[in-house]
Amino acid sequence: MAFIMAMTFSVWNVLLNNFVVERAAFTGKEIGILQSLREVPGFLAFTAIYLLLWFKEQSFALIFLAVMCIGVAVTGWFPSEWGLYLTTIVMSIGFHYFETVNHSLTLQWVDKDKSAHFMGRVLAWKGAASLIAYGTVWLLMEWLAVSYNTVYMIFGFFGLFGVVFLWLSFPSFESPHTQTKKLILRRRYWLYYSLTFLSGARRQIFIVFAGFMMVEKFGYSVGDVSLLFIINYAFNILFAAKIGAWIGKVGERRALTVEYIGLACVFTGYAFVENSTLAGVLYVVDHLFFAMAIAIKTYFQKIADPEDIASTAGVSFTINHIAAVVIPAALGLVWLYSPTSVFLVGTALAVSSLVLSQLIPLEPEAGNEIAVWREKKA
Numbered sequence: 001m002a003f004i005m006a007m008t009f010s011v012w013n014v015l016l017n018n019f020v021v022e023r024a025a026f027t028g029k030e031i032g033i034l035q036s037l038r039e040v041p042g043f044l045a046f047t048a049i050y051l052l053l054w055f056k057e058q059s060f061a062l063i064f065l066a067v068m069c070i071g072v073a074v075t076g077w078f079p080s081e082w083g084l085y086l087t088t089i090v091m092s093i094g095f096h097y098f099e100t101v102n103h104s105l106t107l108q109w110v111d112k113d114k115s116a117h118f119m120g121r122v123l124a125w126k127g128a129a130s131l132i133a134y135g136t137v138w139l140l141m142e143w144l145a146v147s148y149n150t151v152y153m154i155f156g157f158f159g160l161f162g163v164v165f166l167w168l169s170f171p172s173f174e175s176p177h178t179q180t181k182k183l184i185l186r187r188r189y190w191l192y193y194s195l196t197f198l199s200g201a202r203r204q205i206f207i208v209f210a211g212f213m214m215v216e217k218f219g220y221s222v223g224d225v226s227l228l229f230i231i232n233y234a235f236n237i238l239f240a241a242k243i244g245a246w247i248g249k250v251g252e253r254r255a256l257t258v259e260y261i262g263l264a265c266v267f268t269g270y271a272f273v274e275n276s277t278l279a280g281v282l283y284v285v286d287h288l289f290f291a292m293a294i295a296i297k298t299y300f301q302k303i304a305d306p307e308d309i310a311s312t313a314g315v316s317f318t319i320n321h322i323a324a325v326v327i328p329a330a331l332g333l334v335w336l337y338s339p340t341s342v343f344l345v346g347t348a349l350a351v352s353s354l355v356l357s358q359l360i361p362l363e364p365e366a367g368n369e370i371a372v373w374r375e376k377k378a
Contacts, residue, residue, distance in 0.1 A: 001065055001102065001166060006126035008159035009095060010133040011151065012072045013207075014229050017215040018222045019148050023079035028212065030081060032332015035208045038088050039328070042096040042200075042321030058172055061101040066163045068094025073156020076149030100317045103297065108306070115301055119294045120244020127236025130229065138226035185315060188369050191359055192300045193319050195256075198353045199293060200320035202263065204327045205346040206286055209335065210270060214283065217339070218276035228280050232287040243291045252295040252302075253360040253371075259292035260354035267346035271339075299360055303369045 020026035020034070055063070071091025078087050110118045133155065140146040140154075185193075214220040214228070247255040266286045273279045300316070331342045361371045 001061060001098070001163075002122050003125050003129040004159045004162045004166075005065060005068065005095070005098060005102075006129035007133045008069050008072045008155050009091075010130040010229070010233075011137060011155040012075060012091060013211075014134055014137055014226055015148060015151065015222065017211050018225065019076075019079070020084060021215060023148065024081055024084060026081075028216075028332045028335035030332075031208065031212055032328040032330070032335070034085060034088055035204065035328035035332075036325055037085050038092045039204070039321045039325045041089065041093040043318055043325045044096075056172065057101045057105055061098050061105065062163055062167050064094045064097035064101075066094070066160055068098060069156050069159035069163060070094070071156075072159065073153050075156075076147070076152040079148075096317065096321075103317070106297075116244045116248040116294055116298045117241065118244070119297065120241040120247075120291070123240035123244070123291055123294070124237050127233040127240060130233040131237065134226045134229040134233065138223050138230070141226075142221075142223040189300070189303070191356065191370055192296065192303070193316065194356055195296050195299075195353060196316045196320045197322060198349055198356070199296060201323035201327055202267075202346055202349040202353065203290070204323065205267070205331065205342060205349075206290070208328045209331065209339070209342050210283055210286065212335075213270070213339065214276075214279060218279055220276070228283060231284050235284065235288050236291065239288065240291050244294055247292065247295050247298065251360075251362055252299040252364065253357060253362060255292050255295040256357040256360065257354065259289050259295070260350050260357060262289045264347050264350035264354065267343050267350055271341075271343035271347070299364055302364045303366055305366065 017031070020031060024030070026034070068091055071087055071089075071094055075084070075087045075091070078084060106115070106119065106122070136155075137151060140151055141148075211225070214225060220228070263286065266282050266289065269282045270279070273282060331345065335342050359371050361368050
């Protein structure tokens with residue numbers, strides 16, 4: 001499932017900035033609105049817990065993975081502002097509901113002492129899928145002059161056929177713990193919620209404006225953007241599993257400290273970069289640091305009650321997207337006047353995350369969620 005998701009979403013993502021600029025004449029304002037709309041289903045991810053009253057998590061994941069593939073397949077048919085808003089919402093509903101349950105199932109099915117390494121391996125598989133997608137996009141569009149619409153349909157329907165294959169080929173796996181079928185907000189998870197919120201806000205600046213800068217400011221073509229993404233995911237294949245294993249050894253606090261210091265430097269670099277090659281280097285380094293975000297998930301896995309995982313996965317996805325709904329549209333307007341200010345907001349968010357990450361215990365567990373004191377169970 002992770003492979004299919006990564007392949008289809010990567011195609012949507014790598015084509016987006018060029019497609020909206022070339023076919024729909026988007027400016028920073030329209031791309032900001034589109035990305036805010038894309039995040040609305042993520043904000044509503046907490047509703048997944050109610051749908052799980054009728055669906056098993058595994059079936060739920062496959063259904064919404066199929067919805068995402070359909071959204072990608074039809075994107076090229078609607079090269080207008082409102083058409084792109086609509087297809088983006090369809091794709092996003094599938095993507096975010098799938099990712100919510102995918103996160104939950106991973107934390108339920110994989111042992112705590114193996115989860116960081118496992119998530120790193122999954123990132124490597126996602127990297128392989130994305131690498132195939134970007135390489136194929138580059139070949140199809142740069143060498144064979146295939147249209148945007150054809151590329152979207154090829155990958156969207158390929159992903160859909162893959163989902164059908166998974167549905168027919170795999171048995172229904174049982175979860176080791178019966179999950180709570182209601183929303184849960186626990187006071188002792190507050191640090192996890194806070195880091196998740198800041199991560200969502202910061203990531204939006206990377207996803208929306210770093211890629212857009214490459215096209216608008218430095219004139220990157222579809223082929224250029226594809227090659228940049230290929231480098232990103234080649235690094236994922238080579239290093240993601242090792243990063244996961246490293247997090248398992250050094251612990252979440254040390255790993256997140258390295259990530260947030262690095263991201264603060266990268267966002268400051270984005271703010272003032274004037275060289276297209278250096279901008280590309282910053283983009284690759286930025287992507288590599290984000291692999292360390294595994295540590296937030298493994299921190300939660302260690303402090304959580306097992307039966308809370310599905311409910312909290314939905315809640316955390318919503319928390320992650322609170323800022324994501326607002327930031328793209330708001331900063332899209334700021335972008336029109338000062339792109340530098342947009343990236344300095346990212347620097348501030350990275351520094352805030354760094355401060356909070358120091359509260360993670362060296363050995364987190366239920367009852368030892370915060371380094372400076374121990375809270376009772378909420």
